[in-house]
Amino acid sequence: MGIDVAALLREVALRLQPHSHELAERLVALVSEAVPTVSANEDLADLALLSVEQHVDTMLGMIEHGRDTADVEAPPAAIEFATRLAEYGGDISELLRSYRLGHVAALGLFREEVARSTTEPEVPSAVLGSLVELSFAYVDRTSGQAVAAYQEARDRLLQKRLLAVNEAGRRIGTSLDITRTAQELAEVGVDNLADFVAVDLLDAALFAEEPPLDADMVTLRRIAHHSVLEGCPEAVVPTGHTHSYPYGSGPAEAVTTGRPARYRTAADGLPSWIADSAPHRRSVEAFGIHDVLMTPLWARGVPLGIAQFFRHRDATPFDGNDLLLAQEIASRAAVHIDSARRYTHQRTTALALQQNLLPSVVTAHSAVDTAVRYLPSGGRSGVGGDWYDVIPLSGARVALVVGDVVGRGLYASATMGRLRTAVRTLADVDLMPDELLTHLDDVVIRSQHEEGRLPDEISATCLYAVYDPVTRVCSLASAGHVLPAWVPPAVNGDRAGSREARFVEAPTGPPLGFGGLPFETVQFEVPEGSILALFTDGLIEGAGRDPAGGLAGLRELLGRPGPSLDAVCDRIVEGMVPARPADDVALLLARTRALDAGHVTTLELPSDPSLISRARSFATDRLAAWNLDELAFSTELIVSELVTNAIRYGRQPVTLRLILQSTLICEVADGANTSPHLRRARIFDEGGRGLFLVAQLSNSWGTRYTREGKVIWAEQTLPRPSA
Numbered sequence: 247m248g249i250d251v252a253a254l255l256r257e258v259a260l261r262l263q264p265h266s267h268e269l270a271e272r273l274v275a276l277v278s279e280a281v282p283t284v285s286a287n288e289d290l291a292d293l294a295l296l297s298v299e300q301h302v303d304t305m306l307g308m309i310e311h312g313r314d315t316a317d318v319e320a321p322p323a324a325i326e327f328a329t330r331l332a333e334y335g336g337d338i339s340e341l342l343r344s345y346r347l348g349h350v351a352a353l354g355l356f357r358e359e360v361a362r363s364t365t366e367p368e369v370p371s372a373v374l375g376s377l378v379e380l381s382f383a384y385v386d387r388t389s390g391q392a393v394a395a396y397q398e399a400r401d402r403l404l405q406k407r408l409l410a411v412n413e414a415g416r417r418i419g420t421s422l423d424i425t426r427t428a429q430e431l432a433e434v435g436v437d438n439l440a441d442f443v444a445v446d447l448l449d450a451a452l453f454a455e456e457p458p459l460d461a462d463m464v465t466l467r468r469i470a471h472h473s474v475l476e477g478c479p480e481a482v483v484p485t486g487h488t489h490s491y492p493y494g495s496g497p498a499e500a501v502t503t504g505r506p507a508r509y510r511t512a513a514d515g516l517p518s519w520i521a522d523s524a525p526h527r528r529s530v531e532a533f534g535i536h537d538v539l540m541t542p543l544w545a546r547g548v549p550l551g552i553a554q555f556f557r558h559r560d561a562t563p564f565d566g567n568d569l570l571l572a573q574e575i576a577s578r579a580a581v582h583i584d585s586a587r588r589y590t591h592q593r594t595t596a597l598a599l600q601q602n603l604l605p606s607v608v609t610a611h612s613a614v615d616t617a618v619r620y621l622p623s624g625g626r627s628g629v630g631g632d633w634y635d636v637i638p639l640s641g642a643r644v645a646l647v648v649g650d651v652v653g654r655g656l657y658a659s660a661t662m663g664r665l666r667t668a669v670r671t672l673a674d675v676d677l678m679p680d681e682l683l684t685h686l687d688d689v690v691i692r693s694q695h696e697e698g699r700l701p702d703e704i705s706a707t708c709l710y711a712v713y714d715p716v717t718r719v720c721s722l723a724s725a726g727h728v729l730p731a732w733v734p735p736a737v738n739g740d741r742a743g744s745r746e747a748r749f750v751e752a753p754t755g756p757p758l759g760f761g762g763l764p765f766e767t768v769q770f771e772v773p774e775g776s777i778l779a780l781f782t783d784g785l786i787e788g789a790g791r792d793p794a795g796g797l798a799g800l801r802e803l804l805g806r807p808g809p810s811l812d813a814v815c816d817r818i819v820e821g822m823v824p825a826r827p828a829d830d831v832a833l834l835l836a837r838t839r840a841l842d843a844g845h846v847t848t849l850e851l852p853s854d855p856s857l858i859s860r861a862r863s864f865a866t867d868r869l870a871a872w873n874l875d876e877l878a879f880s881t882e883l884i885v886s887e888l889v890t891n892a893i894r895y896g897r898q899p900v901t902l903r904l905i906l907q908s909t910l911i912c913e914v915a916d917g918a919n920t921s922p923h924l925r926r927a928r929i930f931d932e933g934g935r936g937l938f939l940v941a942q943l944s945n946s947w948g949t950r951y952t953r954e955g956k957v958i959w960a961e962q963t964l965p966r967p968s969a
Contacts, residue, residue, distance in 0.1 A: 407571050410438040414575045419582030422589045424452065425469055431553060431579035432472035439572060440539070440555035442480045444471040445579075447543070447551035448501070449488060451587060463490040464498040466551060474559055480533050482525040495519035500540040501552050508569050512536035537564045541576035545584035553579070596656045597622050600631075603663035608636045612907040613644040613715040614778075614836040617811035619819055621831040623654070623784075630830035631658035631706065632782045633666050637673045640950055640959045642715055642841060642907050645673050648727065648780040648832055649708040652757075664693070665706055665758075676950030679710045679723035680765040683755065687725065690759040705759040709780060713772065715841045716905065720778065721769045722750070726757030728783050728793075733804055735775030747779070747804040749797065774840035777811070779804055784829035785822055796822065811835045841905065849902040853893050861889045861902050865912070868904055876965045877910060880943040884960050887936040888914040891922055897955070909945070910962045917955040 418430045428445040435443035446466035468483040483489045491498040496507055496517050509517055511530055520526045529535070539555040553576045557564065600622065608616045616636055623630050631651025639645055647669055651662045668689045672682045686708060694704045709730065711722035722730070729750045736745065755765040772778070779800070786796025803821050808814040815835055823831050849864050851857055865885045866878045874881075885902065892900045896916030905911040922937055940947055944960035951957075 407567065407574065410434075410571055411574050411578070413438065414578055418575075418579050419585070422586045424583055424586045424590060427579065427582045427586050428470035429472070431575065431583075432470045434575060435553065435555055435572070436472045436474060439568060439575070440557055441559045442471070442473040442475075442478070442533075442535075442556040444481065444483075444554045444556075445469050445543075445551065446483075446489075446497075446554075447583070448549065451548075451550045462493055464493065464501050465490045466497070466501075469551070480529050480535070480556065480558070482523075482529050491519055496540055497552055497554070500542045501549050504542045504544045504549065506542065506569055506573050507540045508564055509538040509540075510536065510563055511538065512563075533558045536561075539564050539569055539572045541569075541572045543576055543580040543583060545580045548584070550580055550583055550587070592655065593622075596659045599656065599659040600662065603659065603666060604633055605635060609638065611636065611638055611644050612839060612841075613642055613713055614646075614838055615811060616837075617815045617835045619815045619831070619833040621784075621819065621823055621827055623827055623830050630654050630784075631662035632784065632830035632832040633662045634780070634832045634834045635666060635669065636834070636836075637670060639673060639712065640676055640948060640961070641911060641913060641957070642905050644713050644715075644836075646711045646713065646778065646780055646834060646836055647709065648782055648834055649706055650727065650782045650784075650830070650832075651706040652704075661693075661704065661706070665689070665708070669708070669710070674948075676948060678767055678951070678953075679712060679721055680755075680767040682710055683708060683723050683725045683758070683765040687758045687761055687765075691761050694759060705757050707757050711778070711780065713778070713836070713838060715839050716846050716903075718772055718774060718838070718840050719769050720772045720838075721767050722752065723765045723767045724752065724754045725765060726754060728781065728786070729754065730781070731779040731800060731804055732772060733777040733779070735773050736807070745805050745807075747801040749801070772838050774838055776838050777804070777814070778836045778838065780834040780836075782830065782832045784827060784831040785818075785833060787829065811837055841907065845906045847904050851889065851893070851900040851902060853898050853900060855890070855893055858886055858889050858893070861885050864902065865904060869910075872906055874906075874910065874964070877962055880962065881910070881912060884912050884940050884943055884962075885914075887940050888912065888958050888960065891936060891958070892916040895920065895922065908964070910964060911959060912944075912962075913957050913959045915952070915955060915957040919951065919956060921949045921951075921956060922958070 414431075414434045417434050419427055420430065421427070424447070428447070432443040432445050445468075447469050449465050449467045452467065465488055467488045468481075468485050470485060471478050471481050473480055493502075496509065496519060498519075499505070500507055511517070511520070515521075516527065516530065520530055535556050535558045537557045541553050541555070543550040543553060553572070555564070555572050601620075604620060605618075608618055614636075618634055618636075620632065620634065631649075631653060633647075633649050633651075635645075635647040637645040637647065647666075649662070649665060649669075651658045651665065653661070665686065668686055669682070672685050677685065690704060690706065693699075697704065706725075707727035708725045709722065709727040710724075711720055711730065713720045720732075729752055731747050731749045733745050733747045750768070750770065752768040753766045756763045781800075783793070786793050786800060799822055800818065803818045804814070806814075806817070808817060815833060818833060819831070847864075847868050849861065851861060862882045862885055865881050869875060869878050869881060881904075889900070889902060892914050896918040898917055899915075901913075901915045903913040903915070905913070937947075940960050944962050947958070947960040949956055949958050
């Protein structure tokens with residue numbers, strides 16, 4: 247039976263018209279030019295239509311899950327096919343190759359069957375050749391449009407992902423705080439991807455350097471969550487609480503293996519870890535949660551936790567692109583969380599070291615009342631090397647020290663500890679402030695040479711002050727450190743009125759570690775009841791404030807009265823130190839005391855050995871007045887030995903001084919710079935036992951040098967009062 251080629255081509259045009267208007271028009275033009283009829287078998291028409299249907303159905307089958315992208319100027323079939331490819335995310339060339347080969351096979355079969363079955367091959371050959379040519383052109387055109395549409399759809403997806411990733415990079419990691427970083431991750435996830443986001447971290451990751459994993463259960467702590475609904479009603483676990491997942495469950499697998507996962511609770515049913523947990527099951531059912539993304543938080547190959555993304559208001563399920571976006575956001579957040587974790591660990595270690603190296607409790611002293619404050623830096627640079635100290639010295643004196651090591655972190659804290667120990671060691675030798683800083687400068691320079699560092703890499707500033715309650719004189723020297731302030735006592739005991747704070751005027755030497763330049767000691771008299779304020783530069787310097795403004799603010803706050811030194815410290819800290827200071831702050835306040843004539847007695851002695859008995863009588867009489875007869879014998883021996891040495895080996899003037907405070911101190915001063923030393927006398931030696939007796943009769947003894955000579959002192963513990 248004959249076949250109407252024109253009808254066949256019209257049928258092809260009608261079948262393809264929904265997918266390509268241009269192809270339909272070309273087919274109609276071809277029909278008008280072709281021979282109107284061809285004799286053929288009826289089965290041939292069915293085969294032709296079958297080939298066309300196979301052509302169309304193949305394409306429709308490949309695009310049945312596509313998205314609506316009608317805004318693209320391309321045939322709908324090409325648009326849908328390209329969208330399918332964009333979702334696929336694989337090798338587009340391989341898919342197009344398979345697509346084209348399928349059409350080539352179908353059209354080739356169609357041409358062979360028609361050529362073999364027709365009785366007039368010359369007529370259908372021209373028509374069918376044109377049809378095959380058009381079909382190949384259609385395939386080529388559709389493939390090209392599919393590629394273009396694919397690239398455009400892919401570009402849109404990449405642009406969307408890039409914008410979300412850029413936003414995540416801008417909003418996540420604004421601080422080195424773990425909780426804040428986790429909250430930023432949750433907020434970015436809700437704004438770009440999900441309806442509810444929960445961020446859980448391994449409990450050990452918050453405290454340990456390398457968090458271990460339990461083989462049976464994975465314990466997580468809820469750090470942050472965020473939702474499109476106010477108050478996060480979807481959350482089952484409150485922030486700060488821990489919860490566990492069994493090994494093999496989805497969250498546990500994501501944490502332990504580092505592989506993300508996607509779950510469709512609406513289509514695939516509830517996973518076991520949700521179905522087995524009544525609170526989780528109720529939350530999923532109540533809010534209609536239909537899709538879950540689980541992205542592990544890993545950094546440097548170490549598991550930190552997991553971020554879970556949920557959808558319930560948005561009906562669109564998560565796809566592969568959403569999973570890639572969630573992974574990208576989570577991986578960026580994991581790096582910031584790990585940095586915050588490591589910073590917190592290092593800061594905690596440095597702060598613990600700093601606090602252990604600083605005096606935990608300032609020892610009470612009869613010369614001064616003290617109050618101290620230390621505030622570590624709140625910036626990203628880490629804990630610094632500021633320190634303070636109060637050191638008891640001989641003769642009822644006290645040393646007040648503040649210093650600041652250049653740098654931040656553990657190294658600065660360790661350097662601070664070495665310098666503080668060196669200062670205490672040198673203070674025991676009773677050096678003048680300038681001499682002590684000179685020796686301390688040598689210690690720093692020696693450390694530079696041993697460690698191969700430059701002066702600006704190991705450097706520090708230090709202020710060393712000595713207060714004598716007997717003379718009420720303060721001696722100090724500065725190695726590049728800011729000079730202290732002092733407030734005179736209240737007039738006539740009126741502590742309610744303000745007093746003007748004054749800053750000490752003295753030359754400031756170079757910082758420790760530079761060497762070559764001398765330090766200078768200045769002395770000034772401090773009335774009893776005055777307040778000395780020693781501090782580091784972090785107190786007066788800061789964001790938006792110059793040192794001059796800081797000094798003016800300190801002068802005003804220090805001059806105002808306060809019920810106690812602690813209250814004055816608190817007022818200064820509250821008024822001058824921000825919540826997160828950029829630098830460490832050390833503040834030391836000392837209210838001076840004085841020893842009156844009832845606690846100090848002095849005797850000038852001429853260089854005459856016959857007057858040693860007078861010195862002994864002077865000491866015993868004073869002890870009787872102080873009700874310390876129990877110490878008369880030992881004190882008499884100590885005075886006799888020390889005065890004898892001063893008269894025999896020293897120079898005028900010779901002075902005996904007894905000081906009563908928490909201990910009994912006996913001092914003998916002379917004008918010579920030579921120092922006696924303790925030695926053990928042999929059996930037949932006539933001398934050499936004097937200092938040995940002094941050492942045996944006293945708790946401690948020593949020598950200190952002054953501008954006029956030296957002082958040899960011995961200290962005895964007071965007897966306990968009887969019941």
